Amino acid sequence: MDKILVSACLMGHAVRYDGRSKPLAHPAIARWIEEGRMVTICPEMSAGMPVPRPQAEIEGGATGEDVLAGHARVVEISGGDVTEEFRKAAENALALATETGCRYALLIDGSPSCGSGFVYDGTFSGSRQAGNGVTAALLKQAGIAVYSDRDIEELVARLATGEAHSAV
Numbered sequence: 001m002d003k004i005l006v007s008a009c010l011m012g013h014a015v016r017y018d019g020r021s022k023p024l025a026h027p028a029i030a031r032w033i034e035e036g037r038m039v040t041i042c043p044e045m046s047a048g049m050p051v052p053r054p055q056a057e058i059e060g061g062a063t064g065e066d067v068l069a070g071h072a073r074v075v076e077i078s079g080g081d082v083t084e085e086f087r088k089a090a091e092n093a094l095a096l097a098t099e100t101g102c103r104y105a106l107l108i109d110g111s112p113s114c115g116s117g118f119v120y121d122g123t124f125s126g127s128r129q130a131g132n133g134v135t136a137a138l139l140k141q142a143g144i145a146v147y148s149d150r151d152i153e154e155l156v157a158r159l160a161t162g163e164a165h166s167a168v
């Protein structure tokens with residue numbers, strides 16, 4: 001049965017920068033937990049970042065791919081450079097996905113780590129732009145199918161299709 005790497009804050013863990021969680025209420029979540037599919041990680045905490053921690057964004061309107069390529073930094077609202085922590089966070093998430101055989105990931109959108117539809121533009125003004133966070137970018141580069149929390153219905157459909165085919 002396919003496993004799903006999932007953002008810890010989506011699973012109700014209070015690991016966000018502001019010390020809160022952002023649980024996703026969807027019937028598929030309870031089912032997937034029961035089926036033992038969910039592999040939970042907070043990439044940023046896995047890299048040693050504390051809770052709470054300063055808000056961080058990818059600078060200069062760049063994306064997670066730019067950070068991985070060494071062309072952009074991740075900076076805190078207080079000015080600290082956390083690029084290396086974010087790269088380590090992404091590596092930890094990919095290592096866990098690989099070890100546990102996750103072909104799918106369900107990550108919360110908008111985060112500079114877990115975002116996959118949009119990220120904030122580095123101005124700390126609430127402005128969004130299309131793009132991946134650092135973890136989502138690395139997982140995608142490794143061939144893992146990443147879905148944002150807003151796209152959970154697509155993941156439900158994808159898993160149903162895949163399992164129908166493998167049952168034939």
Ligand code: SF4
Nearest residue numbers: 008009016042111114
């Ligand atoms: Fe949630 Fe991902 Fe941020 Fe951790 S790194 S708090 S799992 S969005």
